[in-house]
Amino acid sequence: MSHIKLLKTSDLKATPQRLCVLDTLENCGHATLEQIEKITKEKFPTLSLSTIYRNLNEMVEKDIISEVKIAKKPHYEIKKEKHIHLYCKSCDTIWDFQSDTNAFIDKIENEANCKILNDVIHFEILCTNCLK
């Protein structure tokens, strides 16, 4: 879905500021607030920090983006298909990875005798490039 539609569907106006933040996340995959501020201000020097804060919070609430508690500081990403995160400690990159977690989740549900609603699965890794 286009970013414009994404915003409108959530009753948010498609302002240039919001589109700039979403473009940044689209390009980066994941970014911290500081990274978002730096990158967006290159293209949009008048964009204020409080607007970034407000928009990130609003878009998290509206479920357009999500906050990923990984690495040193929280990172933001546009919501997409379910995936796990691989964080390479060597090159400091966060990789999205899709894998079937159903068997593992079932195993935990059975062992712990609980109902799993949601999962957060992060691995600290050395990525393919860094292993060479």
Place this chain on the structure above:
Amino acid sequence: MSHIKLLKTSDLKATPQRLCVLDTLENCGHATLEQIEKITKEKFPTLSLSTIYRNLNEMVEKDIISEVKIAKKPHYEIKKEKHIHLYCKSCDTIWDFQSDTNAFIDKIENEANCKILNDVIHFEILCTNCLK
């Protein structure tokens, strides 16, 4: 290992303030800074907030305790055997759970062609009690 030994092994003096924080974590399992402040000050009214901050940071650095990025605010726990976290959204309790994750980790390593160094596995759940 006793808390006193734990601290001394890490070149930290076994002050009553540190022991009080460790006792609190031992009793609670997991606690936020606010919870630690509240509980420790009951037993130790003169304990200052900056001491709590300093000690939590130092003990995380020395690997005596760890910060768990789960629920609304980070929680602290005394380091122990590897485990995953189950967070019951209904009763707001964090449960430690031990399960064999090797097969799952191997699967990811193979699929993603990477070396996994560490993992963070949290599930949001409804626990046995809350399911009744």
Place this chain on the structure above:
DNA sequence: CTAAATGCAAAGCATTTGCAAATAT
């Protein structure tokens, strides 16, 4: 045209720091 969003400045919290006094070893 109007409600929503923005930018700026100020306010509000959370966390850290400097330092003199106290304390563990």
Place this chain on the structure above:
DNA sequence: ATATTTGCAAATGCTTTGCATTTAG
């Protein structure tokens, strides 16, 4: 005896908020 730790107060830094102005729809 001494280096470490503590408590306090001040400083810092991050995040939110109030409000006049602008803007998307």
